[in-house]
Amino acid sequence: MFKLVKDTLISQVVTLWGVFKKIFVKADTVEYPDQQPYMFPRWRGRIILSRDPDGEERCVACNLCAVACPVDCIALQKGEMEDGRWYPEFFRINFSRCIMCGFCEEACPTNAIQLTPDFEMAEYVRQDMVWEKEDLLIDGCGKYHDYNFYRVAGKQIAGKDKGEALNEAKPVDVRSLMP
Amino acid sequence: MTLEVGSGLTIGLILGTVIVVAAMLIWVERRLLSFWQERLGPNRVGPFGLLQVVADMIKIFTKEDWVPPFADRFSFVLAPAIIMTVILLSFAVIPFGPNVGVVESNIGVLFILAMASLGAYSVMLGGLSSDNKYALLGSLRAAAQMVSYEVFMGISLLGVVALSGSFNLRTIVEAQEGMWFFIPQFIGFVIFLIAGVAESHRLPFDIPEAEQEICAGYHTEYSGMKFGMFFVGEYLGLVLVSSLITVLFFGGWMGPSFLPPIVWFALKSGVFIAFFILLRAAIPRPRYDQLMSYGWLFLLPLSLINLLVTGAIILST
Amino acid sequence: MAKIVIDGKEYEVDPNNNLLQECLSQGLDLPYFCWHPCMGSVGACRQCAVKQYRDENDETGTIVMACMTPATDGAIISIEDEQAHDMRERVIESLMISHPHDCPVCEEGGECHLQDMTLMSGHNYRRYDKKKVTHRNQYLGPFINHEMNRCITCYRCVRYYDDYAGGTDLSAQASHHHTYFGRHEEGVLESEFSGNLVEVCPTGVFTDKLFSDHYTRKWDLQAAPSVCVGCSVGCNTTPGERYGTLRRIVNRYNSEVNGYFLCDRGRFGWDHVNSEERINSPVAVSNGEFSDLNDEGVQQLLADLKSGDAIAIGSPRASNESNYALRCLVGVENFYAGVSDREHEVNKLMLQLHRDSAFNIPSVRDIANADAVLIVGEDVTNTAPRIALALRQSIRNKASELAAENNIPGWQDAAVRELAQHNRSPLFILSNAATRLDDVAVETTTGSYSDQARIAYAVANAIAGQSNDEFGLSESQQSLVEDISQALKSAKRPLLVTGSSNGEGELIKAAANVARALKSDTPTDLCLIVPEVNTLGLEMLTHTENKLGVALSKCTAGEVKKLVVLENDLYRRAATADVDAALAKVENVIVLDQMPTATTAKANHVLPVTAFSEHEATYVNYEGRAQLSFQVHRTQTGAMPAWRWLSDGKDDVNAIINRCAEEASDFDHLDDLVPHLSQFAAGLKIPRQSHRYSGRTAMIANLDVHEPKQPIDDESVMSFSMEGMPSMKDASILGTTWAPSWNSNQSISKFQEEVNGELKQGHTGTLLIIKNSNDGSFFAPALSDAGSAEQLTLSWAFQIFGSDELSARSTAIQARMTDAYVGLSPADAERLGIKQGQPVSIDGAATAIACVREQVAAGNCIVYCGEQLNPNDFGSAVAIAKSDSSAGERGITGLIVSDLLEESY
Structure with a gap:
């Protein structure tokens, strides 16, 4: 009997009291936009394409971001410069589909695609949520300052001959008999 | 013109006040709930968000008033009107102050119980006429719930009636x-x-419209003003139950004379309204079968014992 | 059948195979690099290490290479064993030591066997911190990219290119960790099958240059099973599309036809689909003015056609459905063959031989199994390249025979080659000049068509034991005839190869005589090659007397008001003057084609038709095998399949196929090809897009952010989406191969009944032609020599890049094409005072480039027409003279023949 009373009455009363006390607690709400919240650098907001420390496009159009994207909102086409450098001929993100999951950033082998703390992306026209490469590309390295994919990769480009990448020996002379 | 029972002015004032209070409760409830949940609640429209109700009303009035083609049109339209009507009628017998009220009735308690029974039809008709499985489930639950709880609601009142010796609320x-x-x-x-x-x-007994299980229950198919009537009807019911508790158990308008009686009545009712909102904030919804067994197996015997003891004490004194 | 135990589970395997192959046949995952299902084992990469136990009590076991160990009865092995697994991981670690950090910028990424195997073996961290070995790349021509840094020295490329495809210009150079795979100097890879390096290389050393130009990852390609339209072999392909353009073609396994390999024409000759020249909308031409035809105009035109008195010319490069729809429209008696009269006659002769039960028309796989071959007059490498690759394999049957005698398993590739040395199954070639198969032939004899036919007739006589006196052969020819007849007679499975490209009936008759003379209990293999993808299908739909010449003379006589030309350039089929005269007389010439041609230029109405990848169609290959090619993507132009133009657009392709199967003789089983939704689980459609297809909500968002509904394909069992029954669950319609952990094309083993076997639930096509005559007799020779003192006897030369009409309009193929040339013997060249590369005139009019070839017999000339010349303008003998008019832009520098006379001449 006591248990019944405890379960059906006392515990309810305790709950009611517990909740009632909250009226004296300060609200957690941040009154955005009057009050701007602090955005952490790793916040997953608007997506940008960055450049490497030499000022070249970091994106090599490997398509990994596109395939990682769970809502398939990234589309791009590989192009190739005269010197063998890959780049995206177009790079399109449909932000009206983007869920800011950051998978593209995790997939990116060159640190090109990055998410930024900007989340204020509302538009009156949905078409304006489709961003092309010109809209996405910034003039800096973003969060990762030092990485330059082509310094690590084996592919030869202008200004980096075979054997000049990180940890590479000079090209082999096939005709040499020396060991 | 003075305030007296049954005068046109009184009736008008009561009707106006009750409806405005019910509408304002939408805002009050949202603010109170948010305070209990460490939030701020609607505070953007007007001072403290007071005009939120106006904004909501504009929205609800201008919304498309759509009747689903598969619904039974007559009862679909009738249902929300019933609930508004019966609850407003119930207010007729409530004594708000020494000389404030709509009618003087010797069967006030019975009248309210009768009106509450009629209210069940609103919910049932709304659910049935919608021709929607969720609405039907909602109205089934509502019918069962209201029929069950009416029983010991009446029995629990009998103690008061016995003590006062009258059905007249005044x-x-x-x-x-x-x-x-x-x-x-x-x-x-x-x-x-x-x-x-x-x-x-x-809440916590909103089983007929339990959103998580059956969409919105009996008013799933309702929109626009008809939905608004159900919505406001719920708050009117809240005001009515609070007023009744004040009248039946807490001395109605009576209180120390530094405040006018009508204010005492309003204060007491307000506390209960706030309490009901606190209930909503704190207590989770029971299962349907729990609700039923709680009513029939616990509350009914308890109310009967209460009546028995009350009767015995009255007889013995 | 042998029983072996793998990881505690018993399997039934073929004891004649090695463990690796049998593990893969059983669907188990075992990493490998150097082994290839078609090329056997050499045990070079040490990747397929497994542990083998002596018996149940042996708990230690020994590590063995699965590819070098026979699957003997009772063998107990473990793939999962920790030591074996560790060894595989360590091996791949060392293979990867110098592998560059290239995957994002590598065309192989995402379908890379090396990626798959690395993941499978568990290696994930490069511990070696010394410098990576690097190499310089080479320019290898317009087809193939070279990125030597990525090499893991599995030797598959040279084993394929040199040993399998008979190439000579790719080799393994230097030694130890400097090993280099490339040419002796930069230059075009000469082999016609170099494209297969892309698929053979387990990583990204050799990649598809065309594909790289508009690169898309494998998973982003919309693909469907298709059939190559480059020649009559009908190789199975998988074209891939992205953003509305065709991106590449890769091989699609078909055990009976192409197996694992394609030729370069098929692999790289698809670019015309994306061509800007494509006809985009219906056009009306009057007085040289072009105007777009609206829907009403088209309806009017087609209604007009139906009213009768129209004649039609079919096409050997159009599908059965289009030809059949056209035939229905005008009636069979008004439906004419869209091939030259010479060829039509030969094709009809060959159809007759197809029906003769004395002959078996071999599939490509059968061809590779022949153990003595005589090629009569057909330049197989240039007219049906994939067959040439199969013929190259047939000469290895001697090696297999020797290996069997010496108890060496056939899959021990290096051992078998070492044993066989230069022992080859005999291959004899009768030709007009050197061919690309000469290096493996016992003897190649050149001469005019009559000379070739004469020798073949003599061989037939010799086999039948009759005298050869009537042919007046020289002594050397006589001994050659003896050799050939001996070789063919003693062979278990002799094969005759000939074809109609030359339009020379005597060659076919002579080859048929040889085959008939060889007939024993079983029919003799007689491979009859036709020039184009659906030549045989067209001929089966056309009456013998409905020659193109008849149609043209009717037109010239003014008897024809309306002429419909289906996907055909008449200026390749009949003499220029005849076509001009005919087209001028007809009131309304309606041409349906993909690209502008000389014929569309003369048309009154032009209707655009879809390219091979834009419609579902059936084609009949050289052996009468009908194959279904699915639509890969929707056309970006206003084109429709020809059958849809011709049938009011009301019919769907299935209805036409069914009607054709019902009505047209020989096509009875055509409808067997069409799969039905009811055969798949829950009636699910087969998706054309992979389950990882990306960018769906962004691809066309620049046009409209509101995505349209996926296009519905009502006619096919495939859908234009990712949804449906994934192909790895149901292999019966296998576009792209993919299996869990197997992203590369090596995943094919997961779809085969067993390695090198048929596809599970697969369809290798339907042989249409029923053998119904067995009373065939020997043909009587009717030889005539056309040459004279002033005129050289003419025969034809063909080129893999250029002789096919459509592929010749693809950019990559054009980079390898040459101009029209006249091949002359050194003696004739000297007599006429013509030097290598000079412009010459033919019959005083047409211009071509002189090409002095040592193997051309004196008194003969061989003409390659290319795009410039119309072969039908010349008689059987022509006068060649020096010319002053300038030659074309390309010259003959790209010509790859072995008998080109050196410049020093």
Whole structure:
């Protein structure tokens, strides 16, 4: 009997009291936009394409971001410069589909695609949520300052001959008999 | 022109006040809930968000008033009107002050019980006419719930009636001159409180419209003004139950004379309204079968014992 | 059948195979690099290490290479064993030591066998911190990219290119960790099958240059099973599309036809689909003015056609459905063959031989199994390249025979080659000049068509034991005839190869005589090659007397008001003057084609038709095998399949196929090809897009952010989406191969009944032609020599890049094409005072480039027409003279023949 009373009455009363006390607690709400919240650098907001420390496009159009994207909102086409450098001929993100999951950033082998703390992306026209490469590309390295994919990769480009990448020996002379 | 029972001015003022209060409760409830949940609630429209209600009303009035083609049109339209009507009619017998009220009725308590029974039809018709499985489930639950809880709602009132010797609500208030009835009738008060929540299907007993299970229950198909009527009807019910508790157990308008009686009435009712909102904030919804067994197996015997003891005490004195 | 135990589970395997192959046949995952299902084992990469136990009590076991160990009965092995697994991981770690950090910028990424195997073996961290070995790349021509840094020295490329495809210009150079795979100097890879390096290389050393130009990852390609339209072999392909353009073609396994390999024409000759020249909308031409035809105009035109008195010319490069729809429209008696009269006659002769039960028309796989071959007059490498690759394999049957005698398993590739040395199954070639198969032939004899036929007739006589006196052969020819007849007679499975490209019936008759003379209990293999993808299908739909010449003379006589030309350039089929005269007389010439041609230029109405990848169609290959090619993507132009133009657009392709099967003789089983939704689980469609297809909500968002509904394909069992029954669950319609952990094309083993076997639930096509005559007799020779003192006897030369009409309009193929040339013997060249590369005139009019070839017999000339010349303008003998008019832009520098006379001449 006591248990019944405890379960059906006392515990309810305790709950009611517990909740009632909250009226004296300060609200957690941040009154955005009057009050701007602090955005952490790793916040997953608007997506940008960055450049490497030499000022070249970091994106090599490997398509990994596109395939990682769970809502398939990234589309791009590989192009190739005269010197063998890959780049995206177009790079399109449909932000009206983007869920800011950051998978593209995790997939990116060159640190090109990055998410930024900007989340204020509302538009009156949905078409304006489709961003092309010109809209996405910034003039800096973003969060990762030092990485330059082509310094690590084996592919030869202008200004980096075979054997000049990180940890590479000079090209082999096939005709040499020396060991 | 003075305030007196049944005068046009009084009726008009009561009608106006009740509806405005019910509408304002939408805002009050959202603010209170948010405070209990460490939020701020609507505070953007007007001072403290007071005009939120106006904004909501503009929205609800201008929304498309759509009747689904598969619904039974007559009863679909009728249902929300019933609930508004019966609850507003119930207010007719409530004595708001020494000389404030719509009618003087010797069967006030019975009238309210009768009106509450009619209210069940609104919910049932709404659910049935919608021709929607969720609405049907909602109305089934509502019918069962209201029929069950009406039983001991009535029984729990009988203690008060017996003590005051009258069904007239004004007489009941006046009978509490010495001692408010919630002291001798504490168990009756608790049962009435619970049954009142169930009757107005407010949380935690909002089983007929349990969103997580059956969409919005009986008013799933409703929109626009018709939905608004159900919505406001719920708040009217809340005001009515609070007023009834004040009248039946807490001495109605009576209180120290530094405040006018009508203010005392409003204050007491307000506390209960706030309490109902606190209930919503704190207590989770029980399962349907739990609700039923709680009613029939616990509350009914308890109310019967309460009536028996009350009767015995009255007879012995 | 042998029983072996793998990881505690018993399997039934073929004891004649090695463990690796049998593990893969059983669907188990075992990493490998150097082994290839078609090329056997050499045990070079040490990747397929497994542990083998002596018996149940042996708990230690020994590590063995699965590819070098026979699957003997009772063998107990473990793939999962920790030591074996560790060894595989360590091996791949060392293979990867110098592998560059290239995957994002590598065309192989995402379908890389090396990626798959690395993941499978568990290696994930490069511990070696010394410098990576690097190499310089080479320019290898317009087809193939070279990125030597990525090499893991599995030797598959040279084993394929040199040993399998008979190439000579790719080799393994230097030694130890400097090993280099490339040419002796930069230059075009000469082999016609170099494209297969892309698929053979387990990583990204050799990649598809065309594909790289508009690169898309494998998973982003919309693909469907298709059939190559480059020649009559009908190789199975998988074209891939992205953003509305065709991106590449890769091989699609078909055990009977192409197996694992394609030729370069098929692999790289698809670019015309994306061509900007494509006809985009219906056009009306009057007085040289072009105007777009609206829907009403088209309806009017087609209604007009139906009213009768129209004649039609079919096409050997159009599908059965289009030809059949056209035939229905005008009636069979008004439906004419869209091939030259010479060829039509030969094709009809060959159809007759197809029906003769004395002959078996071999599939490509059968061809590779022949153990003595005589090629009569057909330049197989240039007219049906994939067959040439199969013929190259047939000469290895001697090696297999020797290996069997010496108890060496056939899959021990290096051992078998070492044993066989230069022992080859005999291959004899009768030709007009050197061919690309000469290096493996016992003897190649050149001469005019009559000379070739004469020798073949003599061989037939010799086999039948009759005298050869009537042919007046020289002594050396006589001994050659003896050799050939001996070789063919003693062979278990002799094969005759000939074809109609030359339009020379005597060659076919002579080859048929040889085959008939060889007939024993079983029919003799007689491979009859036709020039184009659906030549045989067209001929089966056309009456013998409905020659193109008849149609043209009717037109010239003014008897024809309306002429419909289906996907055909008449200026390749009949003499220029005849076509001009005919087209001028007809009131309304309606041409349906993909690209502008000389014929569309003369048309009154032009209707655009879809390219091979834009419609579902059936084609009949050289052996009468009908194959279904699915639509890969929707056309970006206003084109429709020809059958849809011709049938009011009301019919769907299935209805036409069914009607054709019902009505047209020989096509009875055509409808067997069409799969039905009811045969798949829950009636699910087969998706054309992979389950990882990306960018769906962004691809066309620049046009409209509101995505349209996926296009519905009502006619096919495939859908234009990712949804449906994934192909790895149901292999019966296998576009792209993919299996869990197997992203590369090596995943094919997961779809085969067993390695090198048929596809599970697969369809290798339907042989249409029923053998119904067995009373065939020997043909009587009717030889005539056309040459004279002033005129050289003419025969034809063909080129893999250029002789096929459509592929010749693809950019990559054009980079390898040459101009029209006249091949002359050194003696004739000297007599006429013509030097290598000079412009010459033919019959005083047409210009071509002189090409002095040592193997051309004196008194003969061989003409390659290319795009410039119309072969039908010349008689059987022509006068060649020096010319002053300038030659074309390309010259003959790209010509790859072995008998080109050196410049020093």
